[in-house]
Amino acid sequence: MHPQRLTPKERLQLSRQVMPAQDAAQRRANFAEVNLGLPETLALIEADRCLQCKNPRCMLGCPVNVNIPRFLELLSQGRLPEAARSLLHDNALPAITGRVCPQEIQCECECIRAKKGESVAVGHLERFVADWARAHPEAVPVLTAPPSGRRVAIVGSGPAGLTAAGELARNGHDVTVYEALHRPGGVLVYGIPEFRLPKQIVDQEIDRLRQAGVKIECNVVIGRTYTVPELRARFDAVFIANGAGLPAFMNIPGENLKGVYTANEYLTRVNLMAAFAPDADTPVLRPRCAVIVGGGNVAMDAARTARRLGAERVVIAYRRTKAEMPARVEEVHHAEEEGIDFELLCAPLEILGTDRKWVRGLRCVRMQLGEPDASGRRRPVPIPDSEFVIECDMVVSALGTRANPLLTATCRDLKLNERGNIEVDENGLTSMPGVFAGGDIVRGAATVILAMGDGKRAAIAIERYLLETKA
Amino acid sequence: MHLITAKTRLSPNVTRLDVQAPRIAEIRRAGQFVIVRRGEGAERIPLTIADSDPAAGTITLVIQAVGKSTRDLVALEPGEAIRDIAGPLGHPTELITAGRALCIGGGVGTAVVHPIAQALARAGVNVTSIVGGRSREWVILEAELRRCGDVVVCTDDGSYGRKGFVTEAATDYLKSGRCDIVYAVGPVPMMRAVANLTRPLGVRTIVSLNPLMVDGTGMCGGCRVSVDGKALFACVDGPEFDGHRVDFDLLAERQTTYREFEQAAAARPDHDCRIGLGQR
Ligand SMILES: Cc1cc2nc3c(=O)[nH]c(=O)nc-3n(C[C@H](O)[C@H](O)[C@H](O)COP(=O)(O)OP(=O)(O)OC[C@H]3O[C@@H](n4cnc5c(N)ncnc54)[C@H](O)[C@@H]3O)c2cc1C
Ligand SMILES: Cc1cc2nc3c(=O)[nH]c(=O)nc-3n(C[C@H](O)[C@H](O)[C@H](O)COP(=O)(O)OP(=O)(O)OC[C@H]3O[C@@H](n4cnc5c(N)ncnc54)[C@H](O)[C@@H]3O)c2cc1C
Ligand code: SF4
Ligand code: SF4
Ligand code: FES
Numbered sequence: 056m057h058p059q060r061l062t063p064k065e066r067l068q069l070s071r072q073v074m075p076a077q078d079a080a081q082r083r084a085n086f087a088e089v090n091l092g093l094p095e096t097l098a099l100i101e102a103d104r105c106l107q108c109k110n111p112r113c114m115l116g117c118p119v120n121v122n123i124p125r126f127l128e129l130l131s132q133g134r135l136p137e138a139a140r141s142l143l144h145d146n147a148l149p150a151i152t153g154r155v156c157p158q159e160i161q162c163e164c165e166c167i168r169a170k171k172g173e174s175v176a177v178g179h180l181e182r183f184v185a186d187w188a189r190a191h192p193e194a195v196p197v198l199t200a201p202p203s204g205r206r207v208a209i210v211g212s213g214p215a216g217l218t219a220a221g222e223l224a225r226n227g228h229d230v231t232v233y234e235a236l237h238r239p240g241g242v243l244v245y246g247i248p249e250f251r252l253p254k255q256i257v258d259q260e261i262d263r264l265r266q267a268g269v270k271i272e273c274n275v276v277i278g279r280t281y282t283v284p285e286l287r288a289r290f291d292a293v294f295i296a297n298g299a300g301l302p303a304f305m306n307i308p309g310e311n312l313k314g315v316y317t318a319n320e321y322l323t324r325v326n327l328m329a330a331f332a333p334d335a336d337t338p339v340l341r342p343r344c345a346v347i348v349g350g351g352n353v354a355m356d357a358a359r360t361a362r363r364l365g366a367e368r369v370v371i372a373y374r375r376t377k378a379e380m381p382a383r384v385e386e387v388h389h390a391e392e393e394g395i396d397f398e399l400l401c402a403p404l405e406i407l408g409t410d411r412k413w414v415r416g417l418r419c420v421r422m423q424l425g426e427p428d429a430s431g432r433r434r435p436v437p438i439p440d441s442e443f444v445i446e447c448d449m450v451v452s453a454l455g456t457r458a459n460p461l462l463t464a465t466c467r468d469l470k471l472n473e474r475g476n477i478e479v480d481e482n483g484l485t486s487m488p489g490v491f492a493g494g495d496i497v498r499g500a501a502t503v504i505l506a507m508g509d510g511k512r513a514a515i516a517i518e519r520y521l522l523e524t525k526a
Numbered sequence: 527m528h529l530i531t532a533k534t535r536l537s538p539n540v541t542r543l544d545v546q547a548p549r550i551a552e553i554r555r556a557g558q559f560v561i562v563r564r565g566e567g568a569e570r571i572p573l574t575i576a577d578s579d580p581a582a583g584t585i586t587l588v589i590q591a592v593g594k595s596t597r598d599l600v601a602l603e604p605g606e607a608i609r610d611i612a613g614p615l616g617h618p619t620e621l622i623t624a625g626r627a628l629c630i631g632g633g634v635g636t637a638v639v640h641p642i643a644q645a646l647a648r649a650g651v652n653v654t655s656i657v658g659g660r661s662r663e664w665v666i667l668e669a670e671l672r673r674c675g676d677v678v679v680c681t682d683d684g685s686y687g688r689k690g691f692v693t694e695a696a697t698d699y700l701k702s703g704r705c706d707i708v709y710a711v712g713p714v715p716m717m718r719a720v721a722n723l724t725r726p727l728g729v730r731t732i733v734s735l736n737p738l739m740v741d742g743t744g745m746c747g748g749c750r751v752s753v754d755g756k757a758l759f760a761c762v763d764g765p766e767f768d769g770h771r772v773d774f775d776l777l778a779e780r781q782t783t784y785r786e787f788e789q790a791a792a793a794r795p796d797h798d799c800r801i802g803l804g805q806r
Contacts, residue, residue, distance in 0.1 A: 235612065235741070235743050236612075236741060236743075237563055237570070237609070237610040237612070273610065273612075274561075274610050274611060274612035275612070276612055276613070276615065276742075276743055279613065279614055279615055280549060280550070280553075280612075280613065280614070281549075300741075300743065300744070300745035301744055301745065302745070302746065302747040304747070304757065310757070311750065311752065311757070311776055311780065313779065313780060313782070313783045314783075316748075317746060317747040317748075319745055319746045319747060320740060320746035320747055320748040323740055323741065323745070323746050324740065328569070328570070328740070329567065335567070336567060336568050336569040336594060336595060337569045337570075337740075338784045338787040338788075340783070340784075412779045459743065459744050459745060460744075460762075461743055461744050461762055
């Protein structure tokens with residue numbers, strides 16, 4: 056049943072298969088997933104495009120070194136159960152990363168085929184195999200080990216915490232995850248919208264963890280309900296993965312007007328509290344025109360959410376140009392297709408209000424790119440006398456997030472850097488023995504896959520620590 | 527799930543619920559609150575921990591039914607359960623350990639003031655409480671506060687205690703002798719009036735702010751208030767602040783953000799009608 060292997064030349068002749076997507080006009084009004092997933096026939100062709108390089112550069116581009124040629128080879132041969140086991144061995148949450156990784160600057164950017172033409176669609180294929188695995192759980196059984204008698208506490212149920220929990224439970228440890236919100240998943244459930252990452256996928260991953268014996272306690276705020284030293288006393292090791300949940304403000308006049316949201320608040324109301332549903336208990340404002348300030352994934356998510364909630368006009372205001380936008384290329388593309396306007400080289404100066412304190416506009420200034428700054432990017436500088444007003448009735452600041460001090464302020468022994476992030480060594484160990492940390496609380500706002508990589512590395516280090524400290 | 531063990535009606539629209547939450551009951555301190563979500567799909571709303579019984583593992587919530595979420599909560603009966611309770615959140619009250627303190631509670635704010643008065647009395651502080659209500663039946667927790675010290679009751683219509691606003695009684699108290707600190711919790715206009723009263727006297731005044739909240743952990747920024755011109759988050763930096771430095775106008779303004787949604791929800795005769803459809 057294995058199809059004939061193609062020659063490299065034949066493989067090179069295949070062009071990149073296109074991900075089917077919901078029509079832009081239709082999806083503007085719904086929260087269903089935009090990308091529909093490759094059908095199996097196209098996925099098999101796309102997998103055949105992989106040249107099975109001896110030195111697969113794609114793997115170097117992946118922060119967790121997924122063995123890409125191996126799962127693609129198995130996929131191209133139609134050996135899906137093996138492809139799924141191979142992929143899941145390297146990456147615990149491929150249905151998620153396949154959808155949200157910035158592939159164009161990671162695996163796909165390094166793919167040899169990107170040099171001349173288009174890379175192999177690693178992300179789309181990762182999603183394909185992962186979705187197959189979700190539909191066939193019997194093919195990828197949850198592995199468990201005999202109980203070790205050791206207990207590990209994990210703070211936060213985002214990608215870092217979930218990955219560490221899975222790895223540790225697989226080795227037989229008794230793992231409890233503490234989550235501040237009423238629902239586990241971190242940014243995956245409160246930040247990233249349904250149309251990019253269906254919540255059902257996150258729930259399914261969490262169910263798998265529960266099957267593996269992981270206990271998840273929601274509504275427990277570490278730093279308030281318990282402190283880290285208290286956890287340390289009750290558990291053999293602790294992994295802190297509480298994310299970077301502290302919104303940044305623009306620090307311009309008018310930020311307290313009604314109709315100004317942080318992206319965190321806006322997206323949390325819509326995603327976690329389901330305010331998109333007409334019968335939701337939690338309200339969210341429905342503007343006619345929304346301006347979103349920022350250029351990352353968060354900004355795209357907020358803009359496309361506002362579009363779906365009926366805004367007639369949605370504008371993304373960004374200080375630099377499209378080339379510098381940190382968002383995934385696909386999100387920018389999808390946003391454009393959905394009719395989002397881009398005001399580039401545009402910096403906000405003031406939010407204007409009505410006498411009843413509602414937003415009525417955003418006063419901005421035009422920018423130009425000057426000399427490169429410390430980050431190597433050309434610094435935007437204002438053009439004199441170029442002020443203008445965008446009329447709008449909602450402003451969302453999507454300027455990124457910083458380290459939330461709630462937990463760290465109640466645990467003075469944890470060494471922090473000047474930005475408030477927890478300092479760790481290469482194994483994720485903090486300044487406190489037996490206490491590890493990873494994800495956004497260490498890196499500042501980063502990515503899902505980096506957080507997962509941290510979770511995995513910390514789990515390995517915790518494993519070693521548990522062995523060393525065995526009574 | 528948090529079982530409701532007792533329910534008492536304190537006034538026509540204020541209900542006391544005792545709810546199982548053992549860890550919170552054990553460690554909570556005066557001034558702290560919880561975020562409560564009644565069930566699947568419900569809003570997350572902040573409520574002060576009015577009291578607790580660590581032995582029974584219960585906390586006391588005193589809830590004024592003002593809108594959909596609070597009405598749904600007080601409709602629960604003993605034996606039923608609240609799905610989610612997170613906490614204790616916020617900073618504990620800044621307490622003095624000796625001297626004279628005045629605690630002022632307006633309406634359901636009395637429930638917020640009660641644990642403060644309790645903690646002060648336990649520390650040996652001389653406590654006087656002034657509590658207000660529309661009329662006799664709206665005055666809550668008077669007996670509980672009497673256990674902490676003197677109580678002056680004020681009613682708008684004079685049907686009980688003294689007639690008039692709590693600020694009038696407070697003025698008299700402040701004239702009568704030394705006062706080391708004032709705690710004032712109630713509707714924004716009341717807190718503002720008390721702060722204006724004590725500012726010229728230089729009496730430290732703590733108020734408890736009640737902006738809209740979502741997560742209660744400092745993540746969303748929705749609860750931002752302006753204190754001394756600085757944006758602070760009531761859920762993590764407060765909820766109690768120096769009343770002389772709070773921008774009450776901003777607080778009052780921001781509380782009205784969803785008024786039209788709330789009114790739409792309240793206007794519908796069917797209790798189960800949901801908000802969310804409306805435009806502002
Ligand atoms: C809107 C948005 C879109 C994004 N899009 C992408 C994308 O497309 N691709 C990508 O790779 N990355 C994206 N990111 C970034 C990515 O989501 C984060 O880097 C990643 O989620 C970090 O994972 P984490 O596990 O460190 O923390 P989080 O996902 O932030 O999870 C932390 C968890 O800890 C909980 N917590 C916090 N404090 C406490 C406490 N004191 N006690 C108990 N629990 C606590 C939080 O409630 C949360 O559930 C996006 C981020 C946002 C906000
Ligand atoms: C830290 C904190 C502690 C609190 N403690 C208590 C408590 O112990 N007991 C209690 O009954 N309430 C308390 N509140 C207020 C309570 O959270 C709100 O009354 C509740 O969220 C209203 O929800 P709802 O859906 O029932 O009403 P909604 O339909 O949301 O509102 C109905 C009416 O109440 C007003 N309102 C809404 N939210 C608030 C608010 N946060 N503060 C004041 N008015 C509001 C609206 O403007 C509207 O007029 C507290 C609030 C905070 C921030
Ligand atoms: S995890 Fe992300 S970077 Fe790695 S192979 Fe998958 S999509 Fe690419
Ligand atoms: S670099 Fe590209 S072609 Fe080579 S193995 Fe990786 S995915 Fe396949
Ligand atoms: S309630 Fe979200 S930051 Fe305070």
